[in-house]
Structures are given as structure tokens and as C-alpha cells.
Amino acid sequence: MTKKILIINGPNLNMLGTRQPEIYGSATLEDIEERCEAVAESLGLEVVFHQSNSEGDIIDLIHEAKGKYDGLVINAAGYTHTSVAIFDALSILEIPVIEVHISNIYKREEFRHKSLISPAASGIICGFGVKGYELALKSFI
Amino acid sequence: MTKKILIINGPNLNMLGTRQPEIYGSATLEDIEERCEAVAESLGLEVVFHQSNSEGDIIDLIHEAKGKYDGLVINAAGYTHTSVAIFDALSILEIPVIEVHISNIYKREEFRHKSLISPAASGIICGFGVKGYELALKSFI
Amino acid sequence: MTKKILIINGPNLNMLGTRQPEIYGSATLEDIEERCEAVAESLGLEVVFHQSNSEGDIIDLIHEAKGKYDGLVINAAGYTHTSVAIFDALSILEIPVIEVHISNIYKREEFRHKSLISPAASGIICGFGVKGYELALKSFI
């Protein structure tokens, strides 16, 4: 049976391509979505792709994963470092959760070195640019 | 005259019953709401019960309490530890504010030991499970 | 069968009524004892009420609770923030332990924000004035 994977993107990721391209690259979020869908298809996965700037909406999306998806990929962006509530939401899930960061957060500001959500993740992929999403999808095989 | 009490529940509490029952018990939020209404009735109180995963919505709800309610009971869940904005919203109120936590947050992860909102509360009730809401209501008598 | 509850009050609580009444109110410890007995009677509980300024005596009292009481209410006052030994004593008990603070310790000096004994408590009630003892008793029903 086809595994369904939910991909959630957090705040400011809708600005990808225009935001500090030396850090984030020139791909837009739409590019990433297309790429994920192509990779997913090649791997026999089904992906649903979301972005929101709202912490509350992200929590709602995570709750929806419960019972409906076989895996979750999350790039919580700025909320990674400040949201206990998203950590709690992820902790409720019983499916694998992959935390993705486009840039290597350990090469950047000190406050980006601490992820509050990592202890709720199965795996973490960091610093591979947009390829990180692909690696996350491949990990489900 | 009947006192009106507003009860606000924060992020992930809509998942109660399915979330780590060894910590939070098996009661759902609906169970708690019913229980609160029954207790309120027996105490001659009127309760209005809300839940939201959004920090902004919770702030809106708190603002609405001003002038319309005689007391506020709040379980801010994950926002307890990260929200200066909710602390500020509670500080504006001139009615008693009771902070409730279902679990004993001091038996859990270090980051749950610090509540940003406690200094804006009149009283804090922590670790009594869902009975904590009842004790909060009883404190208004 | 009637539940027996031991209530232990720590250092300086014998001075209640004369000590900073703007923080602690004007009730004396005797007033609280009477109030607890009245409430206990109405709830069908039996209470025994102690106060001591000595950390060692408080530990002795806690040890006595083992096997003789069905619940413990403790306001450890100043020892709350400094006594590992009282934490250890409470940890030995297998009955519910309720930690009570008359004032909201989170509105006061930084050093009062950390309770060493909370992880050994079942529940914590803080900031309700002398009514906190009543709520503690009610929690046993």
C-alpha cells in the first residue's frame, strides 16, 4: 500500500528564493514541492505539502496527521527554536517524524543551535539545502 | 448574582485522552468540559469553555474576559513556558486568574519548570489531573 | 472509612498574622488550624496539624506519616527552596502529598521560584492565601 507522507513547512519558508539566497538557495517553495512530488512518485510515496506562518495552524496540521499519514516531514523554521507547543504536538504522533533544516543551523547564530523539537523527531536532516527534503522522503523506504 | 468564569485551554489539549495517557489520563477535553459544567452548576457558577492551538486566539479570548467575566481559568499548555504575550494579556485583567496544569510540571522536562505566566496569576493549581479544573472552580466560592 | 490527613507547616508560619500581612494576610496559624478542622469535618476527613521551625523535626513528622495517614499537606515555607532532606523524606511516602504556598511565590523574589520539593508532590496549590489549605483538603475527596 502507498505510504502517505505529510510535509509541513513553517514560517517564512513561503519566501524561499527571495530570502538570503546565499543561505537558502534560489529554489522557491513551489520548486521544492514539485521536486518532492517527483521524488515521492519515483519512490511510490504520496506526499501532501503545506506551509504556514502560524504556530497554531502548524499544530492543527500536525494533529491531522494522526491516523491519516504514515510519516511526517517538518521544517519548523523559526518555530524550531521557540515552540514547546509544536514539540508537544509532535510528541502525540506515533508515526516517524523527520525534522529538516535547509541550512546548517550550527554554522549560524547561536540561537539557531538549539532545536526544541528534535527530541520529538525520529531523525534529523540538516544542511543539505533543498535536497534535505528528498533524503527525508528516501528515509521512509 | 451568578459569577461567570471563562476557562481557556491552550495548544494540544484538544488531543487529551489520546496524548500520553500515562501523563494526562484518559479523559478527553469534552469530558473535562462536562465535568466543569456539572461542578459549576453545583457551585452556582456559569462557565464558558474554550480551546485553541493559536497563541493569538488565546490572547483574543483573554481580552474578551475583560468586563464580561468574574474569573479566568487558564491551562496555557505549551505556551505557558514561551509566551510573554499571554503573560501581558493576563496582566491587563482585573479579575482573578487561576493557572491550571493537569500534570505536575516539576516532575517533567526542565523546560516545563518555568512558567512565564505565573506572575500574572492569582493562584496556581498543578498536578491534580483533571480534578485541577474543579479545584480552580471551587476557589471562586 | 475516615481518611486521616497530616498537615505540616514549616518555619516562621507560627508568626502568621504578624508577618508581612500584605503578603500573607491577617489570619494566624491558629485560625488556619480551626478552619482546616471545620472544613475537614464537613468533608468527613480527620486532620492533624503541626508547625515546626526545625528541618529535622519536619522530617521526623513526615516519617511518622508513613502507614498512619492517608495524605499529607505540607507548607514547607523557607525550607521549600533549600531542603533536599525534606524532598527525600517526602519521596519515601506512598500517600498523596500536596504542597501548599499561601502567597504566589512566582510574584516574589527569584529565590522563591524554585521549589526543591515539588517533584515529590502529587499536587501543588499556590497563591490562594489560607484558602489553599482548604483546596488541598478538598482534593482528597
Place this chain on the structure above:
Amino acid sequence: MTKKILIINGPNLNMLGTRQPEIYGSATLEDIEERCEAVAESLGLEVVFHQSNSEGDIIDLIHEAKGKYDGLVINAAGYTHTSVAIFDALSILEIPVIEVHISNIYKREEFRHKSLISPAASGIICGFGVKGYELALKSFI
């Protein structure tokens, strides 16, 4: 050509006038808006004025500034001290960003002394009461 300035107000600022007037003064947010419009007109600026209690909405508003406004004035209120996501949103902008605080945050609680967003601001104006907005507008001339 007329410069367009976006003014964003964060959580609880809709309660100005009723909130701790000894700190924030008695002007309401509407008063500030009117004052800003009058000052802007006298300076030959066009201002658009927003308030939201939602972190996500504030991020959306900031994104909208990109390419449409010549400057941004932001009083992020409580989110000032907790939001990496708003810092990230401001970092994407290429127009001047002025951070305004009505009160002198350095005379208040320790947790208000650290602004997460200041490194993304061009200039910071703090402690001038509602006049701070006017000074911010004047800085665009």
C-alpha cells in the same frame, strides 16, 4: 514620490489606554493611529496601520511589505522577546525597519531587556511613549 510606511502593532496593543496606564499612558491605539496619520501627512508620508495579536498574521503583514512599502515601523510587543520567526521575516525585507517600544523596556522585568528582533532593525526607539511612533516617522525624512 510619496513614501509609504507600514506600521505594525503586536499583541495586546489593542488594549492600550486600559492597560497599565502608569506604564503605557492613556492614549488608545486609535489615538496613536490618528496621531501617526496627522504626522505622516505633515511629513508627506503615507502610513498604513495594523494591529494583530497573532504571530502568524504579523509575519504575513511583514511579508506584504516587501516591494510595496518604503519603510516599516514595528512594535512587536510581547513577541519582541520570544519570536525568532518575526526576526526572520524582518531579515528578508530590504527596506528600513524601525523597532518602537512605548515604555523603556530596560526599566522593566529582566525578560523584557532582550529583543530578538533588534538585530534585524535599522533603528530602535524606546521609552518615548506614543511619541516614539512620531520619531520613527520623522526618521524617514
Place this chain on the structure above:
Amino acid sequence: MTKKILIINGPNLNMLGTRQPEIYGSATLEDIEERCEAVAESLGLEVVFHQSNSEGDIIDLIHEAKGKYDGLVINAAGYTHTSVAIFDALSILEIPVIEVHISNIYKREEFRHKSLISPAASGIICGFGVKGYELALKSFI
């Protein structure tokens, strides 16, 4: 009656124009003085302008403001981060004190993020380059 404003500049500001122009710009202190005088005249203010590299001299200057000036503008430069004595001197004044920084100190080294004197200031203006002095003067109107 004409308001008299004292402007005090701290250590190394006599080197402006030659010091890290990418941070401080190319204006010299004399340029700033002239600009302040022009702005003051246009605003109907009288300004007296000083610079010293000595902490003790700066304290003496602040003391002189008492009873003789209607406002104080101070850029304490390096002493901002290390001088309790200047904080104390400013605390004695009963006139408005505006703290000015040419650069945005929050974009620079960690040790520049903490101002010891801010709690003694009425208002703080930071990051506007030499225009910060003008905004400070305008705040007295």
C-alpha cells in the same frame, strides 16, 4: 522660554569620521555638533555640546546639568557597557535623559548588547547614525 539641552559624548567619539566608517559613517564630531546646533536653532532649543574620554569628566558634566539644563542627550560610547558610576550620575538628574547610539549596538559584539545606563534614561535612540542626535533633540518638543 528656550529649553537648554546638554549633549555629552563619551570616549573615542572625538575620532568619529576616522573610526570604522562602515559602522559610524564619515561625519566628524564637529559635523555632528554643527548639525545639532542647526537643528536646535530650528526647533528653538539651545544646545551645549561636549566630548570627553574620561569617565570622571563625564560624571562632572552630568552633575553640572542639574538645575541648569532642561534635558540631557548622552552617547556614552564604551562606558555605556561598563559604568555604574555614570548610571548613578544620571539617576540623580530630574530632567529627561536621552541615550543615543550611532550604530545599532544589537548588530555588533555581544558585550555591546547590554547598556548599564538605559534604566536611567527616559528614552533610547539607537542605530540611526548621526541622525539619532536630531531625533533626540526633536523629542524635546
Place this chain on the structure above:
Amino acid sequence: MTKKILIINGPNLNMLGTRQPEIYGSATLEDIEERCEAVAESLGLEVVFHQSNSEGDIIDLIHEAKGKYDGLVINAAGYTHTSVAIFDALSILEIPVIEVHISNIYKREEFRHKSLISPAASGIICGFGVKGYELALKSFI
């Protein structure tokens, strides 16, 4: 009328004379008591002198001072650095409290640099050897 002064000595001070004489000198506690009595007499004061190794006893002694003494001199020794309960007891008193240390605690181990009780003292005298008690008595004139 003759002022009555209570002098309380904390743990291990009964061993004075035998304990690290290079730090504490060779005077015994009895010597100090005699000296205090002689000085008190010459100053027209009445002194009562106590020593206890028990934190609880020291708290009891402090409580007794209330209403019966005109001043308190306390050398809390090791409890100086660990006892919130003694701080609380001293805070209840409305008479002057002088904190005395025989040695200069700032020349010794780091953990002796922080006194929990100083904020409850009117004055602190430290490092004068046994002469510190005399200075404390003289301060009541």
C-alpha cells in the same frame, strides 16, 4: 531607658578559639560574650548572648526578639549562605538587625560570598574579627 540587644551566634561558633585560628583568631565564644557585656555596659546597653548549631533554634530565638528587644546582632555562620528560613525570620522583625562576620568572607571560598540574609539586615559588619561585635553594639548608640 536601657536598650536590650539580642546577640545570636550560629553553627560552629561554639568552637571558636580551636577552629582555624589563622582565620577566626584565638578568642573563644566566652571571651566574646564577656567582651560584649563589658562594652554593652560601658554603652548603657543590655545584651543577651546565645549560640546554637540548630537552624530551627536560631529561628525560635529570632522570633523571641519580637517585642522584647531593641536590636538584634546575628552571626549566622554557615547558615548565612544557605538559609531562606532565617532570612524570613529576620524579615518579620521590626527592630534593627546587624549581620556580623568575624572573617572577611570575600577573601574566602566563593560559596561564602553570597549571604542570603543580608537583604533582611539593617547593617553588615564583616572582617573585623571579634571587634565586629563591638562595632555592632556601638552602632546602636
Place this chain on the structure above:
Amino acid sequence: MTKKILIINGPNLNMLGTRQPEIYGSATLEDIEERCEAVAESLGLEVVFHQSNSEGDIIDLIHEAKGKYDGLVINAAGYTHTSVAIFDALSILEIPVIEVHISNIYKREEFRHKSLISPAASGIICGFGVKGYELALKSFI
């Protein structure tokens, strides 16, 4: 001549056998006393064995060791981590002091990792269960 060794046990050790046997084992304090006496006899030592829950009493006991015993074995239990006064008392002694802990305190809560009294000990034995007392006695040979 027979060496005399004083063994002092601190708070809650009277509850051994009933307290968290997975950590402390099932031996009671009486069992340990008997065992120590047997071992002492076999080694030609004389032991005196005490337990107290009171910090003040423990200090008194330590003082009594001066001049009367040839060695001291102390398990200060919870006071290990909080008592400067016991550290001071031990520092006065001129005989070997052995600090014993039944459990390996470094496998337990963070607050048990710091012993205030270790710098006053000659040797420390930790984690050997009740056998630690025997090793301590053997160290005197």
C-alpha cells in the same frame, strides 16, 4: 591502642530498607550498624554509630568527635548537598573524615552531583551500597 571511629548517618537513613530499595537496597540501618560492629571487631576498631535527621544535632555530634575519636565516617545524606554548616564542622576536626554514599550519586538527579562537604573529607566512598561503610572502616587500618 584501639582506634575509636564515630559513624554519623544523616536525614532519612533511619528509613533505610523501606526507602526506594531499588536504589538503597533492603538492609535497614540496624543491619548496617550490626555489620559495622562485626567488621570493626574483626579489624580491632571500636565504632559508635549515630543517626539524626537534624542538621544541628549532626553538627553537635561532629564537635564531640574532637579529641575523643580517631576517625569519622559520615553519610550526610540530603545535607551533603546543602549544608555549609556541616562542612564547617568537619573542617574543624583534625582526624580523618570519610564521606560515604550508599548509592552512586552521579547516576542520580543533577542536584546530588555536588557535595558541599567533600573538600573537608580525607576520602570519599560512593556507590558500594552498604559495603561502603565496611570499606570506610577498612581504610583506617
Place this chain on the structure above:
Amino acid sequence: MTKKILIINGPNLNMLGTRQPEIYGSATLEDIEERCEAVAESLGLEVVFHQSNSEGDIIDLIHEAKGKYDGLVINAAGYTHTSVAIFDALSILEIPVIEVHISNIYKREEFRHKSLISPAASGIICGFGVKGYELALKSFI
């Protein structure tokens, strides 16, 4: 042309399979090596696989990669958290460096949360068990 990838395993990884299998799984290092070779072959990569318990040897191995390999995969195990020297060695390389951890280090002891070498890595893969090595290899395509 075939890319050559060097895989370096740090201390204790030679014990895989016997070491805490609930954390590290039951695969031995030989199993991982075989798996990597199989995957590499399928991807058209050439891999060389090393393990050493010596920090110095690991540095030597890293130096050898310079000019001879197209990529480096390193699981520095315990040295991850303590070795500035390995960080320096990795910083000299100009090929992509992938840091791999078998377990999710953020679910484990606090001291494992900080990697000294991450700022020298291109990408980090953590928590995927032995599959992490495969994902690392796939990232080179």
C-alpha cells in the same frame, strides 16, 4: 568518474551490536560496512571504511582525505562532543563532510546535544540508525 567517499567511524563503534542495542540496534560495524558497500555500488560510488578509537588516528585519516576523496562521512561518536582537534581537521578539507549519528543524540544525555564538529560539516544526519550511512551516501548523488 567514480566518486570516492571516505567513511570514518570513531570510538566504541567497533563494539556496535553488543553496545546498548536498544539505542544502537543489533547491526555490527561489519554489517554497516557491507551495507555501505552494497549501497555505494548501486549508486556508482566507491567507499573506504575505517574505524578507530584514537583521536589522533582519526585526525590522520581526515588529513589523508585531502586530495584523495570526493567526500567524507564521519561518525565521530564520543569525540563529537569533546574534540576541537577533529573540528580543526575537518575545517581544512574542501570536500563535502557529512556528520552521521546512529541514535538521535537530542533524546539522550545533555552532554550529547552539543556537537563541536557540526560547524565544519556540510550536512548532518542524525537518528536514522544504520540507515543514516546510506542516506549520507545518497546525498553525494
Place this chain on the structure above:
Amino acid sequence: MTKKILIINGPNLNMLGTRQPEIYGSATLEDIEERCEAVAESLGLEVVFHQSNSEGDIIDLIHEAKGKYDGLVINAAGYTHTSVAIFDALSILEIPVIEVHISNIYKREEFRHKSLISPAASGIICGFGVKGYELALKSFI
């Protein structure tokens, strides 16, 4: 022979009487000087009294004490908390150094709780108001 005592007052003490009289009292520095001279005369001491706002001048004054005075009384005011250089200057002296603070610095802001110069003092007198100078002089007898 008459002992000569040098009294040095640090920054802002020239403003005594006008500076926060609720903290420092209404006596001016001249009043204190007169008082000190009167007390010195009665004790058979000779005093020389200085005040400076300059750290360098204070160091010069301290150097002058060497070989010319029998004791030094210093109220370093704001430099108490920031000056390693004054600490070094005091360390060179071989005469008794008494550190005086008019207010109880432990009841005030956190940054006033740490004196850098105390380890170079023989004795410290704090919180006695202007009487502290008299006690310091008496300590030389």
C-alpha cells in the same frame, strides 16, 4: 602617636543630600566630613577627607596613602562594582583598609551585590548610613 586616616569618597558622593535621599539620607558630604573630623578628634585620630569622580584620581590618592597614613577608609561608590584597578591599588597598601557603603547594597539592584574591592579590604561596613564612617573610624582604636 596620632594615627592618620585617609578617607576617600568615590563618584557621585559629592551629590549626597540631593541624591535619592530615601536611600542615602539628607546629609551632604560636607556634613559627613565635619562629623568625621569631630569623631576623629574625640578618638585621637587625624583624618584627611577626599572625594573624586575620577577612577584615576582615586588610584592616585590610594597610592599616596602608602607610607603616609595608618589606615584608609574608602567608599568607592559606583566603582566598587566595576574597578579592578582600584582593587589592585588597594592590594598594594599594607595598612588596614575599611570599605564603607552608606546604603545596604544587598537591598538594591543585583549589580550592586558584587564588590570587586572587598577582597582587598580588612573590613567592610555596609548599610549604616553616614554612621558607617564613624564606625570605620572607631575600628582603628
Place this chain on the structure above:
Amino acid sequence: MTKKILIINGPNLNMLGTRQPEIYGSATLEDIEERCEAVAESLGLEVVFHQSNSEGDIIDLIHEAKGKYDGLVINAAGYTHTSVAIFDALSILEIPVIEVHISNIYKREEFRHKSLISPAASGIICGFGVKGYELALKSFI
């Protein structure tokens, strides 16, 4: 059957006897080895004794203990405070591990107060000089 015990000595212990004899005594490592063999023989134990200055060699030695020895005694010397890798190696063993320190590390520099390996030890013996090795051997009986 004879128990086999492996004794591992870490860096610089080969210099014993010449290194700071006031701290470590005058016995050489060879003396300790002989003493251990004598004691072992008397106890019916077999000991193998190693020293290495190399962290990697020490890890190799620990690995060899697996399945071949009944107990391990380790004095990791300087690596005690810095080696996560040795902690990991010890954690793999299923035999008792005794950590020995010749000096009382809590009387020495701050950085020696924290042992990274203690949580992997069964027991810790510290401060008994070379006798510590003997006590460690005796603990196996």
C-alpha cells in the same frame, strides 16, 4: 574460581613519585602495581595492571575487558574530566567498574570536580592515596 580484575591507569600516572608528591605521594606506579598484586594474592584475586597516556589505547583496553575480566578498576586521571569516549567504553561493560582517584579531587581545581565517567562506574573511591587501589580490590570480595 579466581576473579580476574583489570586495572587501568590513565595519563601521567607513569610519572607518579616524581609528580607533585605533596598531592600524589612518593610511591611510583611500579610500587602500586606490586602492592596491588600482593593484596590481590591475599584476597584470591588475579590482577592485570596497565598504564597508557593515550585515550584510544585506554578505550581499547576497556573493550578487551569484555568477557575476559570480572571487574575493572580505572584511574582515568586527566581523561576523567574530558572523555565522553571513555565513558561510552565503560558503559558497554557488564562487569563492576570502580573509579579510583589518588587525591581528593574536590580539594583541587574546579575543573577536577566533574567526572564524566562516574555515571558509568559502580563505585567511586577518592582521596585515599595509593590505598584507594587496595580498597577497590577489597570491594570485589
Place this chain on the structure above:
Amino acid sequence: MTKKILIINGPNLNMLGTRQPEIYGSATLEDIEERCEAVAESLGLEVVFHQSNSEGDIIDLIHEAKGKYDGLVINAAGYTHTSVAIFDALSILEIPVIEVHISNIYKREEFRHKSLISPAASGIICGFGVKGYELALKSFI
């Protein structure tokens, strides 16, 4: 052409020879000056030698170096650890700056371990006694 080197000595160095000779040696500042001149001559350098106890004067001296000297040697003594203003002054210079300390500051009090000015120095020479000045001069060749 002859290089001109400015040598600046900070607070208390005028007391060299009389100040803690076990740390600083018995040479006076005049001795050092003579020695520097002799060495400079032998190296073909010209030196100008200053000492001041005033932070402001030292900053003035540093400013004067701009454009007039080819190198600066500074022993900022106590200001090393507290002066951001001297760091700023040094940062303006475009000539090599050598920071010298007579004693090894890392063997002394903790507060001497942190130099605020080191990041503005080209090179640092520490612990060589008065020979450090000579090495600094030699570094200009």
C-alpha cells in the same frame, strides 16, 4: 627609517617594585623604561614611554599614536579586564598593537583571565616578567 614605538602602561604600574614583588618582580617602572630604551636602541627603534592611572588619559595617549607611531605596546593592567573604551580606542589604530602582561594572568584570579582588549591586539605576550616588554619590541623587527 627609524620605527617609532609608543609604550603605554596602565594603572598601578607606577608602583612596580613595591607591589607584590613575588608576582611582579623587583624592577621599578623606571628600570623597565631604561631597559626598553636600551633594547630599542640596539634594535634601531625609538620608544616613547608613558604611564597613567587614568582610563581617559590612556585613551588620549592611544589616539595620539594615530599617524605618529609605527607600533604600540600596551600593558593596560587592571583596565585590561574592564575597559570597552580602551578596546575601542585600540580598534581605531591601524598600526600593530602588542598587549603585554608581566605576570601570567592565567595563574591568578579568575577575573584576570578575560582580557577585553585582546581582540584589538595583533599579538599578546604574557608571563615573561619585565622581559615581556623586550620581546614586544623585538617583534617589531
Place this chain on the structure above:
Amino acid sequence: MTKKILIINGPNLNMLGTRQPEIYGSATLEDIEERCEAVAESLGLEVVFHQSNSEGDIIDLIHEAKGKYDGLVINAAGYTHTSVAIFDALSILEIPVIEVHISNIYKREEFRHKSLISPAASGIICGFGVKGYELALKSFI
């Protein structure tokens, strides 16, 4: 008699010339060795020059210096910041130890600001590039 000086270079220094030349310059370790030999010859010193990436080997080398060399020059590179064992090895020596760093470590990452070995050095030379080795050799004259 000719003084013999041992020069030890730590991890990654074998890569000098290829490693971040903007920080370390373009000289290789062989260049430095030749330069040191030339300088030594001119000074009448004999030098032996080593490099190792292994902490254990470096300790062995230091031990060999005992009794065979008259001075030690060490650039411990990355081990500077992490090795207690090297600090211990250096502490055993009774000859002068000069710590050298090529770059100014205080201009680099925070973790390079703390040297564990400095308290065991006689002198420290930092930031002079490869000339630092020469200055170290000159210090032996």
C-alpha cells in the same frame, strides 16, 4: 653550556600552509622548523622539533623533556582547549614552558578563548604568526 629546547606542535599543524592561510599564513611546518633551527643556532640554542596529532604522543613527548631539556615550547593547537591531561603533563616539568599560538585566538571562535594549559606555562605568546616561535626561543636568552 648549550641550552636544549624541545618544540612540540599539536594536531593539524602538519597541515600548515594548506590550512586557512588567511589565518595561519603560508609557511609550512617544515619552514617553521628550518626557521627555528636557524634562529636557535644564532642564539646558541639547540632545538628538537616534533609534531603529533595524538594527545597521548604529545604527553609522552612532554614526559621525555624531564631532565633532558632546558625549556619547552608548545603549540598544542586544538588540544589547548580540551586537554586536562596535557596540562597535567606540563605541570610535572620543572623547566620553563612557553605556550605559543600562531593566530590571535581571541579574535576567533569563543571556544578558542580558553586555554586549559596556560596555568602550567611560564609565558604565553599569541598572535605573532610563525614569528611567535622565534620570540619564544629568544625568551630563553
